Amino acid sequence: MAVENTLSAGAILASKxxxxxxxxxxxxxxxxxIKKAKFCSNxxxxxxxxxxxxxxQ
Ligand SMILES: [Zn+2]
Structure with a gap:
């Protein structure tokens, strides 16, 4: 049960x-x-x- 919840939460995070x-x-x-990344590197x-x-300035 707890494992299923973890997996679905993980799937939501993955899609985000x-x-x-x-x-x-x-x-x-x-x-x-990822979607919010703006630049290729630091x-x-x-x-x-x-x-x-x-x-x-
Ligand atoms: Zn760059």
């Missing part, structure tokens, strides 16, 4: 964490990531953050 092919806005490279995420800070 669907892997998608995306294009990184920083280096324009295709990458695969390096690009930091680069984007740095550029945003540069623009606002």
């Amino acid at each position: 964490r669907k892997i998608e092919t995306k294009i990184c806005p920083v280096c324009k490279e295709e990458f695969e990531g 390096k690009c995420r930091q680069k984007d953050k740095y550029q945003r800070n540069k623009l606002t």
Whole structure:
């Protein structure tokens, strides 16, 4: 019983964490990531953050 509940909860989480092919806005490279992932790597995420800070200052 408990195992069934765990499996269905896991299935819901898995569908929410669907892997998608995306294009990184920083280096324009295709990458695969979860729906909320925006950048291909931490390096690009930091680069984007740095550029945003540069623009606002
Ligand atoms: Zn990138």
